[in-house]
Amino acid sequence: MPKLAILTSGGDAPGMNMAVWAACNALEPRGWSCVGVREGFAGLLVGNFVGLNAASILPYTRLGGTFLGTSRDPGFRAKLPEALRALQAADINHLMVLGGNGSLQGARILAQAGLCVVGLPATIDNDVAASEESIGFDTALNLGLLLLDQFRDTAESLPRLCALETLGGSTGFLARAVGQAGGADALLLPEEPLPLERLLEITQTAVARHRFALIVASEGYPGLEATLEALSERVGLRLRFARPSHTLRGGRPSARDRLLARVLAEAGVEHLANHRSGALLIQQGQPVLVPFEQLEPYKTPFGQV
Ligand SMILES: Nc1ncnc2c1ncn2[C@@H]1O[C@H](COP(=O)(O)OP(=O)(O)O)[C@@H](O)[C@H]1O
Numbered sequence: 001m002p003k004l005a006i007l008t009s010g011g012d013a014p015g016m017n018m019a020v021w022a023a024c025n026a027l028e029p030r031g032w033s034c035v036g037v038r039e040g041f042a043g044l045l046v047g048n049f050v051g052l053n054a055a056s057i058l059p060y061t062r063l064g065g066t067f068l069g070t071s072r073d074p075g076f077r078a079k080l081p082e083a084l085r086a087l088q089a090a091d092i093n094h095l096m097v098l099g100g101n102g103s104l105q106g107a108r109i110l111a112q113a114g115l116c117v118v119g120l121p122a123t124i125d126n127d128v129a130a131s132e133e134s135i136g137f138d139t140a141l142n143l144g145l146l147l148l149d150q151f152r153d154t155a156e157s158l159p160r161l162c163a164l165e166t167l168g169g170s171t172g173f174l175a176r177a178v179g180q181a182g183g184a185d186a187l188l189l190p191e192e193p194l195p196l197e198r199l200l201e202i203t204q205t206a207v208a209r210h211r212f213a214l215i216v217a218s219e220g221y222p223g224l225e226a227t228l229e230a231l232s233e234r235v236g237l238r239l240r241f242a243r244p245s246h247t248l249r250g251g252r253p254s255a256r257d258r259l260l261a262r263v264l265a266e267a268g269v270e271h272l273a274n275h276r277s278g279a280l281l282i283q284q285g286q287p288v289l290v291p292f293e294q295l296e297p298y299k300t301p302f303g304q305v
């Protein structure tokens with residue numbers, strides 16, 4: 001009986017549980033068995049597998065995080081032979097990997113070693129090269145937007161210089177989407193740092209218009225806190241800096257993320273059943289299998305960063 005192992009890797013993302021369930025749910029009628037890998041590539045190295053069945057996973061689909069656990073192990077590439085031994089010992093030759101850019105590189109080296117591997121983009125950062133969307137982004141975007149709306153309620157009442165920081169690593173996709181959806185006055189994105197004088201101009205215009213200014217910044221913006229403090233002093237408004245940090249990474253997956261997870265997982269199963277490996281990316285709204293060799297190192301609408 002063919003056996004698929006599923007692993008979640010890197011930063012957890014709401015919708016990962018849904019994808020694991022959808023894969024098992026699609027595989028069971030085909031007569032495949034499914035195992036989960038606990039704690040990502042670190043668990044794979046030591047053969048930390050757990051049997052899965054769709055019925056027992058279903059309750060997790062409405063929860064954020066990943067019930068399988070995840071990890072960051074920068075040395076995975078060097079330990080590839082250990083991973084191959086663990087997979088062989090468990091008679092597994094099909095693998096589904098859920099994660100961001102790094103995890104897809106891990107999937108790639110496993111495919112190069114001869115396994116049939118499909119990688120699914122799953123990260124709240126939405127920075128997977130050539131994929132329009134990744135599992136988890138929509139949930140984080142909606143939560144960020146809720147926080148920005150609430151920030152605006154108080155800013156409109158008692159004017160301040162209000163700055164909301166999002167996660168996003170060294171990219172600004174999440175911050176940009178939150179700020180654009182919520183009508184922020186300024187965006188501070190790592191890909192396009194603003195000269196302080198330009199930021200001051202934008203902020204002063206906003207303050208002249210509505211007494212406050214609302215800024216959304218990505219955590220990777222260079223010198224963020226110093227920039228905001230200097231701005232506050234120059235504009236003469238008290239700074240209120242909101243850093244929700246990892247709370248932005250949790251929560252019930254949105255309907256869009258659950259549907260995306262399901263579409264990707266079901267397409268992934270189809271490719272695995274047909275012995276095809278690659279990264280399953282969203283292009284023009286559809287899942288497209290891209291050979292791992294063609295994966296770009298990084299996706300940003302602003303060019304390489
Ligand atoms: N170039 C690579 N080759 C092989 N494995 C990698 C590579 N980059 C990352 N990985 C594996 O994927 C894991 C997750 O990558 P990371 O960049 O932390 O998160 P994400 O996949 O969410 O971007 C790493 O801890 C490592 O085990």
Ligand SMILES: O=P(O)(O)OC[C@H]1O[C@](O)(COP(=O)(O)O)[C@@H](O)[C@@H]1O
Binds near residue numbers: 010100123169
């Ligand atoms: O949880 P950690 O290890 O502190 O990592 C934080 C990083 O993980 C993320 O939440 C997600 O990043 P990845 O999906 O690339 O792993 C980033 O937004 C953030 O910078």
